[in-house]
Amino acid sequence: MSTTPAASPRLSWPLLLAGLVALAFVAWGFWRAAQPPAPYFQGQMEARETDIAPKISARIARVAVTEGQQIQAGDLLVEMDSPEVRAKLAQAESAQAAAQAVADKARHGARPQEVQMARLAWQRAQAAAELAQTSYQRVQSLFDQGLVAAQKRDEAHTNWRASSAQADAARAQYDMAASGARAEDQAAAAAQARQVAGVVAEVQAAQAETALRSPVAGEVAKVLAKVGELSPQGVAVVTVVDLKDQWVVLNVREEQLQRFAMGSRFAARLPALGDLRADFEVNYVAVLPDFATWRATRGSQGFDARTFEVHARPLVPIEGARPGMSVLVEAQ
Template sequence: MSKFKSIAAVVPVAAVVGWLGFTFWQAYQPAPVRMQGQIEAQQYNISSKVPGRIEQVLVRKGDDVSQGDLIFTLLSPEIDAKLEQAKAGQEAAGAMAEQAEKGARSQEIAAARDQWQKAKAAAALMEKTYQRVDSLFKDGVMAEQKRDEAYTQWQAARFTERAAYQMYAMAKEGARDETKRAAAEKARMAAGAVAEVEAYAADTQVKSWYDGEVTQVLLHAGELAPQGFPVVSVVDMEDAWAVFHVREDNLKNYNKGAQFDALIPALGNDHHTFKVTHVAAMGDFATWRTTDATQGFDMRTFEIEARPLKPIEGLRVGMSIIVE
């Protein structure tokens, strides 16, 4: 009976001693490192490269959009007017190029030929007149001055005939190759101007370039949208990641490619696996602490990014994420 009493007396003492030993052991263990980060995701601002008045916005906050969906439209009478000007210029340049390619009209060629024939007949008449005056001069009937005047008129008529013939030949030949090429290039330049204005006109119908969820609608129908000003913001939660600031004495555990489990309190007690995809090349003192003087340096922090290995349902931007 005394043996059982002794054991009964020893057990509480042993329990107390064990508890005290565990407490002292736990007190001297290093405290667990807890890091808190937040969720971020790729965000896109949808804007127009041309200014204008918003005609209508076709989405609201919370709407899911897909690539190619029409987001908003702009009303820009100035672009419509410039497009009409550009098209008119294209038509004019095209007509000039066609005219240069075809050359003179048949009526113009016939008129030039008639002018040449007229000048040719005048030159023939002046030649005969000179010959008659020259004969009279040789017979002593006509003064030398009259003969010289008749000769000058004959030569002038010959030059007029040659000039008329050159005009006729030029009309038959048509425009020079250089003129045709210049006219064709002007037509091509005008077509480029039309294409440019059409591109601006097409940008009044603004579509989404990405899939995502609408987070902000900054401008509404009737308001003026400056060039490049964001009208609608879209966030793609399929392209989400976690951001942490890791102290350098713990950075060795978070090299690029390392995996770890993390808790997202907003989504319950389940842990999710993340993979480090980026480690900042430069540290900072955004969150720093002074170390003991014997260690000789202060702790820097490095920003890391980690992406979930599997999609996480219900994930939102700004949610806290905890790693121990």
């Protein structure tokens, strides 16, 4: 009985080709995984922040804003209570009223009744002087006739001269009352009134500061004020950030600084916004302090590479970008 040898299996070319492709794909994947990641620069977004502090020390009565709230320039942030400012304002207003009254008196001069009294006193003194003159003339005539002694004549003459002097003094008093205060006195009184008015304006400005308002528009980032606390002068109680005033900050070694020259543009992506891509333009380049940035390029020779801080603004404001978000710039 004879046996027939079995036929050897024949390879399928399509299957062999698919295996080779799969093997190549796996090899490419291992090679790709073994490659170092593409180098990139990492920076972070910044925005303009304004720390708002009161000019006076006062107790916080009400906080009118909350964190995250959108505000406009001039919106009320915090109301403060200061009894000391109110008391100083009352004192200054009283002093202003008194100084203004003195200035008005100097400007208007004496009252009509005072002028009339001075005129009558002058007329009375003038009449007395005329009577004394007439009496002296009579005594002089009698003296010429030898009827009175020289003593009587001298007494009459002295009385006439004294009465004339009193009349001149009364006339001067009348003229002074009629003409009013001197120009120098009026100027001094007016200056005093202006000085006190300046004090009132200063206290009113301090009182206006008890209602703390925002000088800028934006978003309330921090609220440090609490009702009932004593807010010191010059210590920030609210921080406002302007999210439209954006820029990115990058730290770049000097051997790669040429790419970020002033006025140059580059593209970057923001992972926090779904890898949103945006274009930036460099507007600031400055070297960082030596102690934190130097690095030797070689162990035994070469130069120390410095690090520079680079600021770049987006060509178009990035919607949704916030301070602290990472910005990635792929190295070329």
